[in-house]
Amino acid sequence: MTVTKNIVIEPVRTLKDNYVWTLINHKQLTAVIVDPGEARPVIDFLNNRQLSLLAILVTHHHWDHTGGIAEILNHFDAPVYGPAEEKIPQITHRVSEGTQINITGFPVKLQTLEIPGHTSGHVAYYGGQMLFCGDTLFAAGCGRIFEGTPAQMYSSLQKLAALPDDTLVYCAHEYTLNNLRFAKTVEPGNLAIEKRMEKVEKLVNKNLPSLPALLNEEKETNPFLRCHLPEIKSAVERRQYQHLNDPVAVFAALRKWKDNFQ
Numbered sequence: 001m002t003v004t005k006n007i008v009i010e011p012v013r014t015l016k017d018n019y020v021w022t023l024i025n026h027k028q029l030t031a032v033i034v035d036p037g038e039a040r041p042v043i044d045f046l047n048n049r050q051l052s053l054l055a056i057l058v059t060h061h062h063w064d065h066t067g068g069i070a071e072i073l074n075h076f077d078a079p080v081y082g083p084a085e086e087k088i089p090q091i092t093h094r095v096s097e098g099t100q101i102n103i104t105g106f107p108v109k110l111q112t113l114e115i116p117g118h119t120s121g122h123v124a125y126y127g128g129q130m131l132f133c134g135d136t137l138f139a140a141g142c143g144r145i146f147e148g149t150p151a152q153m154y155s156s157l158q159k160l161a162a163l164p165d166d167t168l169v170y171c172a173h174e175y176t177l178n179n180l181r182f183a184k185t186v187e188p189g190n191l192a193i194e195k196r197m198e199k200v201e202k203l204v205n206k207n208l209p210s211l212p213a214l215l216n217e218e219k220e221t222n223p224f225l226r227c228h229l230p231e232i233k234s235a236v237e238r239r240q241y242q243h244l245n246d247p248v249a250v251f252a253a254l255r256k257w258k259d260n261f262q
Contacts, residue, residue: 006107007128009170011209012045014038017174018064019211021132022046023108030054030105034125034132035172039068043075055103057110058082058091059134060122065172066090079103083114085121095123115160117153118143124160131167131215133160138171139213140196141179142224144259150252154227157251161225165216176200176210182261183223186235186254192220227251 011019014037021034031051036042046053053076058066069090081101084094099112110127115136124133135143137160145153180197200210219225226232227250236253237244244250
């Protein structure tokens with residue numbers, strides 16, 4: 001649980017490792033939810049807390065982020081904000097780069113960022129020091145490239161990395177520990193990765209979320225945000241047995257490496 005701008009943010013665990021981030025205004029007993037891939041845990045959470053649902057935010061069309069929307073709307077009357085370029089039938093408010101989201105009765109204003117790569121129309125929501133980035137940026141990692149290109153994904157990650165260092169990153173899956181194991185493989189001499197692994201292992205062993213992540217910590221430990229650095233370039237080139245000309249090529253090879261990492 002985190003508190004920012006008079007909002008308490010709690011994760012509702014769904015499916016295997018998804019988080020439905022729930023932004024709660026306790027004064028008004030209202031909530032906004034992000035990427036509900038499953039309905040029943042979210043409905044139970046809202047009812048148990050006696051919360052009214054003000055809005056649903058969706059980052060992309062994959063079923064584990066949208067599968068619960070229809071049933072939730074059977075219980076709550078709320079607008080659904082989602083990417084203009086993706087087919088999500090329940091969307092009532094289509095958003096694109098720069099769209100400001102002002103939810104009546106909710107104290108935080110959010111800005112939409114277009115971040116294609118994982119899917120072609122993927123968006124993120126940023127405001128009040130909070131970033132809800134779906135499956136694009138993960139703690140110590142990034143999403144797979146399903147519909148976009150490596151250049152798009154790299155550009156999207158660079159856009160997110162340019163946000164203030166104190167940004168809290170609320171990604172949608174609990175992948176942190178495995179991502180850090182990969183990061184350590186890429187950068188075995190990075191002491192910040194070792195330190196972060198120790199912290200995350202303690203949380204995971206207690207069945208506690210490793211999120212949100214601090215963006216500044218991502219820049220120190222996430223290899224996908226470090227492709228411009230010579231140590232990452234050298235590690236990937238050794239793996240590939242070839243020279244790589246630019247950070248996008250490094251990123252593309254690094255993503256393929258991660259795809260095959262166990």
